[in-house]
Amino acid sequence: MRLITTAMMWLCVAATAILSVGSTSAQPPGFSADPASVRAGSYEIDPLHTRVTWTTSHFGMSRYSGQLVDLSGRLEVNPSDLTQSILSVTIPMDKGGVFQPDLDKRLLTEFFDAAKYPTATFSSTSIERVSDREVRVAGNLTLKGVTKPVMFVGVFNGSGIHPVSKRFTIGFNGETTIKRSDFGVTALVPAIGDEVRLALEAEFRLPG
Numbered sequence: 001m002r003l004i005t006t007a008m009m010w011l012c013v014a015a016t017a018i019l020s021v022g023s024t025s026a027q028p029p030g031f032s033a034d035p036a037s038v039r040a041g042s043y044e045i046d047p048l049h050t051r052v053t054w055t056t057s058h059f060g061m062s063r064y065s066g067q068l069v070d071l072s073g074r075l076e077v078n079p080s081d082l083t084q085s086i087l088s089v090t091i092p093m094d095k096g097g098v099f100q101p102d103l104d105k106r107l108l109t110e111f112f113d114a115a116k117y118p119t120a121t122f123s124s125t126s127i128e129r130v131s132d133r134e135v136r137v138a139g140n141l142t143l144k145g146v147t148k149p150v151m152f153v154g155v156f157n158g159s160g161i162h163p164v165s166k167r168f169t170i171g172f173n174g175e176t177t178i179k180r181s182d183f184g185v186t187a188l189v190p191a192i193g194d195e196v197r198l199a200l201e202a203e204f205r206l207p208g
């Protein structure tokens with residue numbers, strides 16, 4: 001019993017150490033998590049490190065996820081007055097998916113009708129600071145030919161000279177939830193969930 005207790009103690013110590021390492025910032029030298037480090041300018045999306053992950057209920061038995069990738073767009077940043085900042089994004093509906101050919105084909109046809117509606121777009125109508133590192137972004141999402149207002153909270157992760165591209169880069173993540181039926185994506189509702197969680201990861205860079 002003493003041996004088991006000692007082993008459990010060391011396992012707890014090791015787990016604590018691993019969690020501590022995991023919580024440490026992985027930002028490279030020269031990057032800053034201080035929003036004051038952000039430069040003004042017209043940023044473009046880095047398509048290799050920007051994506052939307054969607055998650056919904058699958059017949060109430062699991063949470064099912066897919067991704068939308070190869071996004072493009074711009075972020076006009078005015079750090080001294082965030083209300084003057086503007087975000088615009090274009091999302092190809094035929095890129096990404098769930099990475100299973102049969103299901104991806106159904107998504108492109110039965111759900112998204114990507115041949116008729118190849119892209120979705122988001123255009124901000126307002127951006128405001130809600131805390132030191134958080135902003136509330138409101139705008140219009142157009143999906144499958146339907147435009148509806150959407151709001152998400154974005155969290156500033158850091159900024160600095162990217163070690164690979166050598167371009168000044170800023171990174172954010174955010175989250176929102178939409179009802180897909182509001183946008184005409186009604187296939188298999190409600191068996192497959194109507195509410196869809198959108199997790200956003202984005203990097204923007206100044207032109208080189």
